[in-house]
Amino acid sequence: MQFIVIEDFRGRDPKAIYRRFRDRGRLAPEGFVVHHSWVAADLSRCFMLVEADDVTLVQRWVVEWHDLVGFEIVPVATSKDAAAGLAPHL
Numbered sequence: 001m002q003f004i005v006i007e008d009f010r011g012r013d014p015k016a017i018y019r020r021f022r023d024r025g026r027l028a029p030e031g032f033v034v035h036h037s038w039v040a041a042d043l044s045r046c047f048m049l050v051e052a053d054d055v056t057l058v059q060r061w062v063v064e065w066h067d068l069v070g071f072e073i074v075p076v077a078t079s080k081d082a083a084a085g086l087a088p089h090l
Contacts, residue, residue, distance in 0.1 A: 001075055002035075003058060007046040008070040014043040017068050027064035032057040 035049040052058050062071055
């Protein structure tokens with residue numbers, strides 16, 4: 001499964017997040033894959049495309065960061081896959 005993750009940096013403080021990332025890495029469990037990551041120009045949020053076969057991998061990763069980051073996590077499919085799924089109903 002793929003997910004769009006929107007991270008809202010608590011207190012608008014990116015330094016604490018980047019400090020932890022520098023010192024401890026992404027803290028992601030094996031099988032949690034980050035495909036792309038973008039940071040807002042004002043350094044207040046991060047937008048990620050991630051993948052995991054098991055949603056509990058995403059949950060385990062969230063627990064590592066929840067003190068510094070608020071999360072919105074949206075399961076997504078590619079437009080091509082969505083179109084294929086809808087094709088028989090059009």
